[in-house]
Amino acid sequence: MIWSQLPQFFVSGLTSGSIYALIALGFGIIHNATGIVNFAQGEFVMLGAMTMISLTQVVGLPLLVAFPLAVLAVMAVGWLMEIGPIRRARSNNILILVMITVGASITMRETAMHIWGKTPRTLPPFSGEEPLVLGNAAILPQTLWILGITLLVVILLGFFFNRTMVGKAMRAVAENRRGAALIGIGVYRMTLLSFVLSGGIGAVAGIIVTPITTMSYSAGVMLALKGFAAAILGGYGSMKGAVLGGLLLGAMESFGAGFVSSAYKDAFAFLILLLVLFIRPAGLFGKEEIKRV
Amino acid sequence: MEMKTNGTLLQLQEVNKQFDGLLAIADVSLHLASGEIVSLIGPNGAGKTTILNLISGVYPPTSGEILLYGESISGLKPYQIAKKRVARTFQSVQIFQDMTVMENVLLGLHHRLQSGFVKGMVHLPAERKEEKRATGQALETLEQLGIGHLAYRKADSISLKEQRCLEIARSIVSSPCLLLLDEPAAGLNIRETEEMAEIIQRLRQQGLSILLVEHDMNLVMSIAHRVIVLHHGLKIAEGSPEEIQRNPEVIKAYLGGTLSA
Amino acid sequence: MTKTRKKWIFFLGLAVVVALLPLVVKGGYYLLVLNIIAINGLVVLGLNLLIGFAGQISLGHAAFFGMGAYFSAIFTAMYNTPPWATLLVVMVFTALVAFLLGIPTLRLEGHYLVMATLGFNIILYILMVQMEYWTGGPSGFAGIPPLHLGSFPLQGDIHYYWLLWSILLAVFFLSLNLVDSRVGRALRAIHENELVANALGVNTELYKVIIFAISAAYASLAGSLYAHYLSFISPKTFDIFYSIEIVTMVVVGGIGNLWGGLLGAAVLTALPEVLHAMRDYALLLYGVILMGVLVFFPEGLLPGLVKLWSEWRAKKALVSE
Numbered sequence: 001m002i003w004s005q006l007p008q009f010f011v012s013g014l015t016s017g018s019i020y021a022l023i024a025l026g027f028g029i030i031h032n033a034t035g036i037v038n039f040a041q042g043e044f045v046m047l048g049a050m051t052m053i054s055l056t057q058v059v060g061l062p063l064l065v066a067f068p069l070a071v072l073a074v075m076a077v078g079w080l081m082e083i084g085p086i087r088r089a090r091s092n093n094i095l096i097l098v099m100i101t102v103g104a105s106i107t108m109r110e111t112a113m114h115i116w117g118k119t120p121r122t123l124p125p126f127s128g129e130e131p132l133v134l135g136n137a138a139i140l141p142q143t144l145w146i147l148g149i150t151l152l153v154v155i156l157l158g159f160f161f162n163r164t165m166v167g168k169a170m171r172a173v174a175e176n177r178r179g180a181a182l183i184g185i186g187v188y189r190m191t192l193l194s195f196v197l198s199g200g201i202g203a204v205a206g207i208i209v210t211p212i213t214t215m216s217y218s219a220g221v222m223l224a225l226k227g228f229a230a231a232i233l234g235g236y237g238s239m240k241g242a243v244l245g246g247l248l249l250g251a252m253e254s255f256g257a258g259f260v261s262s263a264y265k266d267a268f269a270f271l272i273l274l275l276v277l278f279i280r281p282a283g284l285f286g287k288e289e290i291k292r293v
Numbered sequence: 294m295e296m297k298t299n300g301t302l303l304q305l306q307e308v309n310k311q312f313d314g315l316l317a318i319a320d321v322s323l324h325l326a327s328g329e330i331v332s333l334i335g336p337n338g339a340g341k342t343t344i345l346n347l348i349s350g351v352y353p354p355t356s357g358e359i360l361l362y363g364e365s366i367s368g369l370k371p372y373q374i375a376k377k378r379v380a381r382t383f384q385s386v387q388i389f390q391d392m393t394v395m396e397n398v399l400l401g402l403h404h405r406l407q408s409g410f411v412k413g414m415v416h417l418p419a420e421r422k423e424e425k426r427a428t429g430q431a432l433e434t435l436e437q438l439g440i441g442h443l444a445y446r447k448a449d450s451i452s453l454k455e456q457r458c459l460e461i462a463r464s465i466v467s468s469p470c471l472l473l474l475d476e477p478a479a480g481l482n483i484r485e486t487e488e489m490a491e492i493i494q495r496l497r498q499q500g501l502s503i504l505l506v507e508h509d510m511n512l513v514m515s516i517a518h519r520v521i522v523l524h525h526g527l528k529i530a531e532g533s534p535e536e537i538q539r540n541p542e543v544i545k546a547y548l549g550g551t552l553s554a
Numbered sequence: 555m556t557k558t559r560k561k562w563i564f565f566l567g568l569a570v571v572v573a574l575l576p577l578v579v580k581g582g583y584y585l586l587v588l589n590i591i592a593i594n595g596l597v598v599l600g601l602n603l604l605i606g607f608a609g610q611i612s613l614g615h616a617a618f619f620g621m622g623a624y625f626s627a628i629f630t631a632m633y634n635t636p637p638w639a640t641l642l643v644v645m646v647f648t649a650l651v652a653f654l655l656g657i658p659t660l661r662l663e664g665h666y667l668v669m670a671t672l673g674f675n676i677i678l679y680i681l682m683v684q685m686e687y688w689t690g691g692p693s694g695f696a697g698i699p700p701l702h703l704g705s706f707p708l709q710g711d712i713h714y715y716w717l718l719w720s721i722l723l724a725v726f727f728l729s730l731n732l733v734d735s736r737v738g739r740a741l742r743a744i745h746e747n748e749l750v751a752n753a754l755g756v757n758t759e760l761y762k763v764i765i766f767a768i769s770a771a772y773a774s775l776a777g778s779l780y781a782h783y784l785s786f787i788s789p790k791t792f793d794i795f796y797s798i799e800i801v802t803m804v805v806v807g808g809i810g811n812l813w814g815g816l817l818g819a820a821v822l823t824a825l826p827e828v829l830h831a832m833r834d835y836a837l838l839l840y841g842v843i844l845m846g847v848l849v850f851f852p853e854g855l856l857p858g859l860v861k862l863w864s865e866w867r868a869k870k871a872l873v874s875e
Contacts (some may be wrong), residue, residue, distance in 0.1 A: 091852030106841030404755030415736030
């Protein structure tokens with residue numbers, strides 16, 4: 001019976017939900033610092049995975065060395081994106097900046113196609129393939145890696161934003177850009193930092209998810225959409241909302257695929273998202289913006 | 294108890310407004326008769342602009358009633374209140390910079406004109422006639438305020454004083470029954486302030502009812518029939534300009550306000 | 555008043571160019587590109603009204619485009635309904651769907667319409683792929699009947715060139731009127747400062763929803779025409795990438811500049827065709843050019859070029875003095 005599969009749906013929902021949460025966090029960090037919706041967020045994820053594949057399979061580096069190197073590489077991409085087109089743009093119109101990230105996303109995607117080709121690739125799991133059986137659910141070791149690393153990233157980010165000077169400064173910029181500039185916070189540096197940080201988080205998401213799926217040059221698009229949806233679901237710009245929105249979206253999708261039809265899996269996830277938007281447009285944990293003169 | 298005369302245009306009954314638990318307006322009651330100029334004064338943060346925002350529907354009161362001609366308007370949206378012929382200006386000039394002066398004034402006539410989406414697209418003679426009539430009316434109002442010659446300039450290319458006049462033109466072009474002016478003299482020099490006083494005097498002579506928020510005491514004392522003093526969201530005094538000038542509470546509030554500011 | 559006259563002179567100029575172009579352009583391929591420009595131009599026109607005049611972004615216009623195409627295809631090919639009547643009914647229906655989608659989402663500032671339209675687009679795309687009985691699934695829907703003018707059947711690229719460009723010019727004419735009318739003024743006011751517009755008596759929520767519905771109707775019209783013209787449609791055309799492409803055309807051409815939007819549609823429709831010679835590198839170059847244009851001409855290609863031109867003229871005048 002389908003009910004006996006419930007725990008399995010739950011586990012797989014939690015797994016993909018973690019990935020969506022990480023991507024949603026990436027969206028949130030850039031949005032809070034700049035107001036931009038970064039369409040290249042999914043490409044960060046893809047680039048992280050692809051770099052990791054090259055470093056381990058072509059260069060032959062061990063996992064523990066390749067992982068941080070791949071993350072650093074994508075951070076560098078985020079850095080280049082900010083000091084390049086974003087900073088050079090002769091406009092501070094958010095829409096223009098958003099469309100520049102669309103251009104950047106196409107550019108990254110196509111560059112990746114030329115470097116890594118069109119065939120999907122994958123990574124071996126971090127440790128073994130023997131699933132743990134817990135009641136009705138089989139849990140792959142990689143699933144545990146995903147949950148653990150996501151939790152670690154969330155804790156580190158929480159520490160960064162709540163305990164460190166730089167993190168607090170970034171929150172101040174998110175709260176009030178001009179006010180932050182007035183008390184001497186380098187707003188440009190915070191913008192740069194947000195792109196670098198988002199790049200890093202995206203890369204982590206890509207590296208940990210690839211062993212249980214596959215990765216191709218164009219896979220970033222759908223991942224970004226899901227992450228964006230998760231961010232909206234939780235309340236755009238809210239860090240807590242991003243994490244919970246991601247997990248919720250993952251669960252909805254997994255149960256939708258199980259109970260309705262896997263062909264309509266994505267449709268189901270987005271349909272629920274639309275319903276949530278109609279009932280509570282500011283997302284589950286977001287504040288409604290008050291309009292001021 | 295307030296005397297409810299036939300001429301009562303606007304009435305606030307024990308209006309409260311809270312923002313995130315902070316009480317911005319506390320139990321304020323006031324009324325304004327047809328043809329009257331009432332001035333709201335008070336130190337910074339006293340809640341004067343909040344009262345204008347409440348009347349014009351920017352946000353609803355937390356409790357209390359706002360009545361126009363005895364009919365409740367609390368909770369209505371700004372555009373609905375504008376349709377009831379309550380017009381306003383803003384503390385920091387809010388004109389549409391990307392449009393011409395003329396287009397700005399025509400927007401003030403928006404709710405008095407008829408042509409909708411379809412008529413606008415097809416551009417029939419009826420629509421053209423309406424636009425032409427509106428343009429004439431707008432030009433007349435601009436000339437009345439002495440800026441008729443600027444009608445086809447872009448709105449961001451004129452001086453602050455002219456922008457304030459434009460804002461007033463935009464609000465009176467539809468001949469409102471009540472005009473809410475939010476610091477019309479802010480940022481103007483002495484001579485320009487005098488000119489502004491003359492303009493308001495003329496509006497008064499035309500029988501317009503005005504609720505005036507203003508910092509410039511000379512301006513207030515010279516044109517208001519009645520003055521209401523707000524302090525920390527409370528109404529602390531009300532009376533003729535002369536009475537207010539002698540009121541010890543008012544003097545204290547102002548001195549205190551200045552010292553702590 | 556001279557501004558109005560100038561506008562109509564330009565419009566007449568455009569009409570003349572459209573009328574004369576077939577004398578120069580020969581060959582089905584170039585006509586095909588021109589026809590696709592007209593179709594994209596229609597969608598861009600509607601979206602520009604939404605982005606440029608109501609300040610709202612939709613990433614789901616491919617869905618409205620697709621609704622026009624698929625409903626026209628299904629009804630005319632499977633049930634033999636009259637194409638023109640179907641096209642009109644579908645347009646109204648699509649506008650109604652957009653209206654309902656807009657009511658809850660346009661009430662608030664922020665990314666809500668973006669997300670709602672994006673989600674709507676994805677759902678519709680999946681339906682197009684999955685509902686094979688109606689849509690033909692991923693392999694597409696073939697055998698859509700051509701349009702007739704009276705009893706005269708429209709066949710081949712040149713017939714559709716005249717039809718598509720006439721419709722585009724007509725809709726462009728209506729849109730130019732709208733922008734300069736009372737409603738257009740109110741929409742521009744909403745874009746600049748929504749609260750002040752509201753305080754002046756503009757029902758801002760209603761206006762935004764209506765303009766969203768109108769822009770969806772334009773897209774639906776374009777979709778129906780596309781289906782009848784090519785007689786074959788497949789879901790690929792109506793995915794979110796098309797939605798993004800259309801927004802890009804608006805932004806590159808110049809937000810709120812209807813003329814610029816047409817230029818954006820023309821340039822970005824033709825660009826991949828020009829870049830086709832670069833084969834695999836075409837999309838990469840497209841991305842780089844897109845970024846370049848936005849970085850250096852953020853106000854849009856047309857306003858940017860006009861500015862460059864007037865600066866150049868001013869400089870020349872200075873030198874000759």
